[in-house]
Amino acid sequence: MPVASADVWKILYTVSRYLFPLLAVSLVFLVLFFILSESRVRREKVHNLPGSGTVGELIVLSGSRDLDVNTWFPVPREGVLGSVRSCDLVIPCPGVHTKHLDFSWQDGAGLLIHPRTGCEALINGVPVTCRTRPADVPLTHGAVLQVGSAVLRLHLFAALDSTVSAFQPLPEELPTSADPAAAFMTGPAQAPDYVPPTPYYQNTVAPGFTPTPVPPDQAHVADSTQLSGVPDRAFAVPEYESSVHNIVTLQQLSSSEYVPPVHDVEAQPPSSSESDDSPTRPPVSTRRRRSDRWKEDLGE
Amino acid sequence: MRKNSSFRFRVCALLLVFFACVFLLPASRTGDPTLYMLSAAVPGAMLLLLLLPSRIFAPDRPSLAVALSLCGFSLMATVYLSADETVSQGIRCAAGLFFLTLGAVLVHSFRPSVPAAGLLVFFGFGLLSLPLVLPGFSFSLSDGGMAILIFAVSAFLVLRLRLPALLAGLGGIVLLLLHHEIGSAAVLAVSFAAIFWAASDSALWSGASLVSAVGLFTVFLGPLGYSFAEDSGISSALSRLSSMPLLPPESVPEASGVASSDLFFMLGEQYGVVFLLCAGLLLILLLIRGASLALHTRKSFHASLALGAVLLFGLRALVFLARSVELLPISAPAFPFMTSSMPDLFAHFFLLGLLSGVSARNEADLEEDARLAMLAR
Numbered sequence: 001m002p003v004a005s006a007d008v009w010k011i012l013y014t015v016s017r018y019l020f021p022l023l024a025v026s027l028v029f030l031v032l033f034f035i036l037s038e039s040r041v042r043r044e045k046v047h048n049l050p051g052s053g054t055v056g057e058l059i060v061l062s063g064s065r066d067l068d069v070n071t072w073f074p075v076p077r078e079g080v081l082g083s084v085r086s087c088d089l090v091i092p093c094p095g096v097h098t099k100h101l102d103f104s105w106q107d108g109a110g111l112l113i114h115p116r117t118g119c120e121a122l123i124n125g126v127p128v129t130c131r132t133r134p135a136d137v138p139l140t141h142g143a144v145l146q147v148g149s150a151v152l153r154l155h156l157f158a159a160l161d162s163t164v165s166a167f168q169p170l171p172e173e174l175p176t177s178a179d180p181a182a183a184f185m186t187g188p189a190q191a192p193d194y195v196p197p198t199p200y201y202q203n204t205v206a207p208g209f210t211p212t213p214v215p216p217d218q219a220h221v222a223d224s225t226q227l228s229g230v231p232d233r234a235f236a237v238p239e240y241e242s243s244v245h246n247i248v249t250l251q252q253l254s255s256s257e258y259v260p261p262v263h264d265v266e267a268q269p270p271s272s273s274e275s276d277d278s279p280t281r282p283p284v285s286t287r288r289r290r291s292d293r294w295k296e297d298l299g300e
Numbered sequence: 301m302r303k304n305s306s307f308r309f310r311v312c313a314l315l316l317v318f319f320a321c322v323f324l325l326p327a328s329r330t331g332d333p334t335l336y337m338l339s340a341a342v343p344g345a346m347l348l349l350l351l352l353p354s355r356i357f358a359p360d361r362p363s364l365a366v367a368l369s370l371c372g373f374s375l376m377a378t379v380y381l382s383a384d385e386t387v388s389q390g391i392r393c394a395a396g397l398f399f400l401t402l403g404a405v406l407v408h409s410f411r412p413s414v415p416a417a418g419l420l421v422f423f424g425f426g427l428l429s430l431p432l433v434l435p436g437f438s439f440s441l442s443d444g445g446m447a448i449l450i451f452a453v454s455a456f457l458v459l460r461l462r463l464p465a466l467l468a469g470l471g472g473i474v475l476l477l478l479h480h481e482i483g484s485a486a487v488l489a490v491s492f493a494a495i496f497w498a499a500s501d502s503a504l505w506s507g508a509s510l511v512s513a514v515g516l517f518t519v520f521l522g523p524l525g526y527s528f529a530e531d532s533g534i535s536s537a538l539s540r541l542s543s544m545p546l547l548p549p550e551s552v553p554e555a556s557g558v559a560s561s562d563l564f565f566m567l568g569e570q571y572g573v574v575f576l577l578c579a580g581l582l583l584i585l586l587l588i589r590g591a592s593l594a595l596h597t598r599k600s601f602h603a604s605l606a607l608g609a610v611l612l613f614g615l616r617a618l619v620f621l622a623r624s625v626e627l628l629p630i631s632a633p634a635f636p637f638m639t640s641s642m643p644d645l646f647a648h649f650f651l652l653g654l655l656s657g658v659s660a661r662n663e664a665d666l667e668e669d670a671r672l673a674m675l676a677r
Contacts, residue, residue, distance in 0.1 A: 031366055031369065
């Protein structure tokens with residue numbers, strides 16, 4: 001049974017001839033604005049999180065003329081390290097191929113390194129080639145990667161998260177060996193005969209340098225069960241250092257013999273006499289900490 | 301965020317008004333209760349899907365809005381001809397939502413591994429070879445098979461197994477060529493070569509994939525003698541396009557006046573070329589959204605999946621339009637979301653589910669970063 005009479009329906013149909021195309025075009029525009037607004041919201045989120053998408057940073061311990069010491073690179077979850085600008089991590093140093101290695105983050109393991117064919121890298125002094133299984137030699141927090149003449153240390157932000165299993169305990173104190181390369185070799189996998197090719201950083205760690213311990217009561221300790229569900233971990237964040245370097249376990253904190261590890265060489269200013277002894281050393285750039293950037297952005 | 305929500309509500313309101321009017325108008329003429337039911341059910345379902353809390357149903361809402369609009373257009377194409385056919389198409393679209401969820405869940409839970417990728421290849425080959433094994437099988441499962449093969453190739457490439465990825469892609473192309481789906485084979489070949497180029501990061505392997513695909517086509521179309529005359533039954537779409545009105549015709553469309561069997565052209569004949577343009581623009585927006593998702597994702601696997609879905613959608617539409625204007629004298633896949641073929645529609649929703657899964661993953665990564673930033677404070 002028709003509801004509208006023929007005349008009324010004719011009028012309705014005539015109106016719909018123009019109304020429907022108008023609504024269809026409006027729909028296209030609204031969907032376009034919807035997509036644009038979604039992109040804008042995402043951009044704002046990313047803008048408020050400067051470190052978004054990165055798992056840590058690689059700090060240059062030894063570079064070249066084009067790569068200053070203490071330069072730091074944000075490390076994405078996956079990418080390519082090489083000497084050309086199209087790479088995610090550009091290391092313009094002798095011995096680094098145009099596309100030297102691929103890296104990828106794996107939860108619970110660390111940063112896995114896949115050198116390209118004919119390329120080699122050293123992880124804590126252990127040579128890694130394209131034939132090495134990446135999972136056998138993961139790059140973990142504090143580990144040192146040598147690519148060509150560049151020596152880089154990895155600092156993982158993911159050590160804050162449940163992926164903390166990738167974190168390996170840091171050495172209790174910096175080695176004071178005569179061989180300065182040993183100062184950057186962490187973990188048991190260090191090769192005994194490892195000698196870096198360009199020891200730019202010879203004066204970075206002063207001979208006889210003793211780290212200043214931070215007593216546990218001066219550290220901000222947070223129960224990590226609230227953070228990541230890992231019950232036996234906590235964060236110790238001293239005032240001067242809010243990075244992830246001072247992650248320790250609760251067992252360590254409760255121990256009376258606990259000496260907080262201070263391994264960041266730039267936290268301790270070198271003495272003036274040491275600076276005088278090293279005229280060829282490139283100037284140490286002032287490194288803005290990631291946490292400072294977050295504070296600034298979040299403050300805004 | 302408030303602005304974003306307001307756009308979502310505006311899209312929902314427009315969909316509600318538009319599709320309610322579309323079904324109410326013929327209902328007021330014929331008094332068919334089925335059309336009244338459709339005028340309530342179609343906009344209601346769209347509203348529900350777009351406004352459901354993300355805790356319950358978390359698709360990529362802009363992509364879903366595009367897909368629902370295209371599905372709505374496909375329903376419009378049959379509303380003056382047969383209300384029962386419109387209901388059937390609506391049910392097909394609703395069933396496709398299951399595959400959307402399946403795709404999203406698969407992206408969320410899949411971890412690339414050799415056995416899993418091998419299983420997907422086996423499944424994809426199975427779908428593609430079914431018409432060869434069972435000649436009486438009337439359904440075309442090539443779209444679903446292609447989607448699954450793209451998934452498998454992405455997994456192999458992430459695992460740095462380029463040879464299995466190459467073989468999987470070439471195997472799919474061969475199977476499609478063997479049952480004369482030249483258009484689908486071309487779509488798969490181009491998508492496969494593009495994913496290989498993007499994910500393998502090796503000029504040698506990318507070149508090898510492209511040369512192999514081109515070689516297969518050359519061999520099949522040359523020595524094996526594929527005859528284009530087999531597709532001479534394609535009607536003259538170009539003349540149909542030129543005869544279509546820009547706006548809906550002055551007289552009410554009748555079943556006898558519709559010459560097309562394809563939903564896309566049926567829409568054009570009944571509602572004018574402007575609706576075809578809108579459908580094309582909506583698909584372009586879907587492609588832009590998919591490309592944006594592929595760019596923002598953090599894992600190459602998810603980027604490959606999003607890229608594969610976008611390429612399959614885009615190339616499928618391109619081949620469809622090229623065939624329609626008689627640039628390509630071959631059989632071609634249907635326009636995305638505007639097909640009455642149930643397996644094709646399910647494959648389209650599955651691809652949309654892949655995009656939704658990648659989008660959900662991107663959002664989860666951002667939330668994780670926000671949490672880490674909060675911890676660092």
